[in-house]
Amino acid sequence: MTYENDKFQVLKSMKVPDDFKSNGFVYVLSNECMPGIYKIGMTKHSPEVRAKEISASTGVPKPFKVIAAFHSNNPASDEKLIHKAFAKERLSDNREFFKLEDNELSESLNEIRALVGPERNGETAEYAIYDSFISFRHENELDLNEELIEQGLGSVVGHLPAVKNFLIRAGIDYAKQLISKYNSSIVINTDGSVVMVKSLEAQCFDAEVGNEPG
Numbered sequence: 001m002t003y004e005n006d007k008f009q010v011l012k013s014m015k016v017p018d019d020f021k022s023n024g025f026v027y028v029l030s031n032e033c034m035p036g037i038y039k040i041g042m043t044k045h046s047p048e049v050r051a052k053e054i055s056a057s058t059g060v061p062k063p064f065k066v067i068a069a070f071h072s073n074n075p076a077s078d079e080k081l082i083h084k085a086f087a088k089e090r091l092s093d094n095r096e097f098f099k100l101e102d103n104e105l106s107e108s109l110n111e112i113r114a115l116v117g118p119e120r121n122g123e124t125a126e127y128a129i130y131d132s133f134i135s136f137r138h139e140n141e142l143d144l145n146e147e148l149i150e151q152g153l154g155s156v157v158g159h160l161p162a163v164k165n166f167l168i169r170a171g172i173d174y175a176k177q178l179i180s181k182y183n184s185s186i187v188i189n190t191d192g193s194v195v196m197v198k199s200l201e202a203q204c205f206d207a208e209v210g211n212e213p214g
Contacts, residue, residue: 010182010196012203014124016071017190020136024075026082026116028109029054032062034097038105039064040082040112041096042075047120068109070116078116085115128185128199133175135188 024044029051031037043050047069055063072078083090086108089098100108113119118126127134144164145155156163175186183206184196198206 008178008182008194008196010184010198011187012125012198014187014195014197016118016120016122016124016127017136018121019190020071022071022117023073025069025120026072026075026078026112027051027066027070028068028112029064030067031060031064033060036099036101037091038067038098038100039096040079040086040098042072042079044075068112069120070112071118071120071122072116081115082112085111123200124187124197125200125203128187128197129201132179132185133188134185134197136190137188137192 024042025047026040026042027047027050029039029041029047031039039054041050047066051064051066058064070078083096086098089100091097091099109119113122113126117130118124124134144160144167149155178186178196182196182198183202184198187195187197189195
């Protein structure tokens with residue numbers, strides 16, 4: 001994979017792909033029979049499937065609905081973090097139900113977003129606030145010898161990890177130059193193409209000083 005002349009498209013807005021899933025979700029569920037009460041939990045699978053499971057197990061006449069789901073790299077840890085942050089609103093230590101006033105719901109969801117990460121199908125520019133590398137593509141790890149031979153460089157003689165470490169450090173140096181040049185995060189799309197996405201924070205800074213992507 002080569003990147004000609006280091007020319008990359010710089011985007012200010014890019015939706016997270018519909019089929020993207022990190023390691024799981026922190027979700028917020030509501031139920032018509034429980035106004036003002038919300039279930040905040042985690043799942044490593046589909047929030048909708050989890051909502052159906054909870055609906056079947058609680059015996060509540062109306063089904064639970066997903067009102068928000070946030071991508072999480074560590075769902076179990078993030079769930080504990082959110083439960084701690086909303087400890088005063090929790091109805092019982094043994095259950096994951098929280099009382100949130102309707103006029104506070106939007107603010108509460110924003111707080112969860114800030115602690116966990118972007119909402120499902122949200123903006124990649126939100127990820128870019130905290131992370132320099134964002135990948136929506138799943139790949140197997142390369143076989144270094146095979147890749148070097150394919151690139152016409154021959155194989156490795158001697159200690160392979162030392163060569164891997166050298167290439168990783170060289171790649172990081174190159175990536176740092178790109179991130180600094182564009183003041184943006186590196187995003188790998190599902191098709192393997194690469195774009196730069198400017199974080200919301202960087203966009204606000206550019207607006208203040210009058211910068212444009214270079």
